[in-house]
Amino acid sequence: MFEVLKKEGAARRGVFTTPHGVVETPAFMNVGTSAAIKGGVSSFDLKELKCQIELSNTYHLHVRPGDELIRDLGGLHRFMNWDRPILTDSGGFQVFSLASLNSISDEGVTFASHIDGKRIFMGPEESMRIQSNLASTVAMAFDQCIGNPSTRKEAEIAAERTVLWLKRCQKEMARLNSLETTINPKQMLFGINQGGVFDDLRVEHMKRIADLDLDGYAIGGLAVGETAQEMYRVIESVEPHAPAGKIRYLMGVGTCENIIEAVARGVDLFDCVMPSRNARHGHLVTHEGIINLNNQKYERDPRPIDEACSCPVCRRYSRAYLRHLLKAKETLGQRLAVMHNLYFYNTLMEDIRASLDEGRFEAFRRENSEKLGTRI
Amino acid sequence: MFEVLKKEGAARRGVFTTPHGVVETPAFMNVGTSAAIKGGVSSFDLKELKCQIELSNTYHLHVRPGDELIRDLGGLHRFMNWDRPILTDSGGFQVFSLASLNSISDEGVTFASHIDGKRIFMGPEESMRIQSNLASTVAMAFDQCIGNPSTRKEAEIAAERTVLWLKRCQKEMARLNSLETTINPKQMLFGINQGGVFDDLRVEHMKRIADLDLDGYAIGGLAVGETAQEMYRVIESVEPHAPAGKIRYLMGVGTCENIIEAVARGVDLFDCVMPSRNARHGHLVTHEGIINLNNQKYERDPRPIDEACSCPVCRRYSRAYLRHLLKAKETLGQRLAVMHNLYFYNTLMEDIRASLDEGRFEAFRRENSEKLGTRI
Secondary structure (H helix, E strand, O other), X not given: OEEEEEEEOOEEEEEEEEOOEEEEXXXXXXXXXXXXXXXXXXXXXXXXXXXOOEEEEHHHHHHOOOHHXXXXXXOHHHHHOOOOOEEEEOOHHHHHHOOEEEEEOOOOEEEEOOOOOXXXXXXXXXXXXXXXXXXXXXXXXXXXXXXXXXXXHHHHHHHHHHHHHHHHHHHHHHHHHOOOOOOOOOOEEEEEEOOOOOHHHHHHHHHHHHOOOOOEEEEOOOOOOOOHXXXXXXXXXXXXXXXXXXXXXXXXXXXXXXXXXXXXXXXXXXXXOHHHHHHHXXXXXXXXXXXXXXXXXXXXOOOOOOOOOOOOOOOOOOHHHHHHXXXXXXXXXXXXXXXXXXXXXXXXXXXXHHHHHOOOHHHHHHHHOOHHHOEO | OEEEEEEEOOEEEEEEEEOOEEEEEOEEEXXXXXXXXXXXXXXXXXXXXXXXXXXEEHHHHHHOOOHHHHHHOOOHHHHHOOOOOEEEEOOHHHHHHOOEEEEEOOOOEEEEOOOOOOEEEEXXXXXXXXXXXXXXXXXXXXXXXXXXOOOHHHXXXXXXXXXXXXXXXXXXXXXXXXXXXXXXXXXXXXXXXXOOOOHHHHHHHHHHHHOOOOOEEEEOOOOOOXXXXXXXXXXXXXXXXXXXXXXXXXXXXXXXXXXXXXXXXXXXXXXXXXXXXXXXXXXXXXXXXXXXXXXXXXXXXXXXXXXOOOOOOOOOOOHHHHHHHHHOOOHHHHHHHHHHHHHHHHHHHHHXXXXXXXXXXXXXXXXXXXXXXXXX
């Protein structure tokens, strides 16, 4: 259930209530692809980092360790010892980007596992069954993802198939949620808007899926190489047609600037590997902009990564120490860097929410949107 | 200052008082070679793992990030944010094992850095200056290490040179500790016993260094390929000649069994990379023996690594989850495995101390020494 508490322009301050607790929105999901945050961050660390909701990957967990194993061990929450909400993506994006694709039809997709080359078939029903085994809080519908650039025809076919698949996902989930053996019989379903960068296809598609009364609506297929301006334009186009009373999730986005700009356009929920991946390479977000800790100038810098940050890393360690660890390829360096960036993103969302609560989001946006994206 | 509280046979229960706090002995030092525990374990994690004293490496920190940098940032305690005792080894062992050796004389050793091939000279004075810059609690004397097997002649020459160097270390440390700019003017010095596996050389050498009134006495050059029985025999030979009122440190040892057996022969202090290195490969110590988490049989095992362990990992995660993380090469798997093994070692020492306090060490040894070394 989603409730909008307050609006400022298109931006929304809301509360998303789930069987595993409440998510205050706008919110950023911390990505633990294979049931672990890369860089050695545990589910207990996530709590210290103020993570409200974790995201794991259906495709990855299906190929290893297997969703049936996780089901037999009580589901993903118990497996990774995390009692707050988990969203699982449908595997759609990974099937089209990571695996070697063999064939695609209205039935589903046949592909080879990136682990052992094993031939796997996945369609909407299979994706729902896997996610039901994982027992995540929110399952994503299985969609057809297209590359960028794609032709209008390709975008049209994929969008059409995504509607067909969504209806089948909805039906299969209803069936799975009604079974006595299902771990989470209150699993929620989000549909995914597709249509490439073609505004009219996007709008048409959103109108069709809006009718299906899903628990949430995602905008997929963005942040795949188009410009930020194209992405913002697509969001602006579809936003008026997304159900006003449902949570809106922009998939795979992004920089702090992207997030603030998307909130300004009505988005409530985000996920991205960027803060953790960049951290592992020494690129850290601060209130003054982005720093590259590999730079010589930080070699003897006794200050924390960000003097305005109160994360466990900034409270304890210097830039000089972190730089040393990264240079020495100590995994502790990656870990501390990832912890800082995730905490920064999670507190950025807190700050966005506070600015919405207090009716000063536009001022917050003006002050921060560009600054946080600047390399200093 | 070292105080023996109680004895049982040759085994000793003691307290080692340092400028950075007290170490209850027998104790195991947790190894953070380059100012970080491998596997992504931080100085704050170490406290949760009951670590009393951390060990870092003079050679590694000299070549990266440089001991002068660490001095300028306030010393190693501040650099890695650790306020309990730190022991630094002298670099001797690393110079002879890691670096490419160019030449050795009574002056010292010329070698090439394993990082960038840079030519470096290190003798007793250089080692003391580096360790004074690091400002560790305990500095180790610079010694000449020999391989195994070595001839009696080689062992004799190395032992002779180690005495010569020890006297120069003592003199140089007295000078450094008297300087106004020294970060830790109360730095302590341990001498290192050498002599290979030749008991008479070992005894002769220990007698000579015992006269120097050092803060502690280490047995070096063991655990380099000789049998456990040879090692125990050497310890038994030198133990009666080590000063009774000084702490005794067996360098680079070892398995749980090795530690219990060495305590039984009068050793107070240990260090080893084994628990962390083995953990990263899935080899975990438990109260029942050693398990290899890579084994298929743990694939769906919902139990913690060790049901009798209350470490942060055993309290939270299953063998199945840890095995998945290790198989998926998630760094979190290595981190959790290392945390368990270090906690196990640190609580093993607690148990040893309790058994000595209660006069039942021999029973503890009979029950555990062999069992803990068994692969199950």
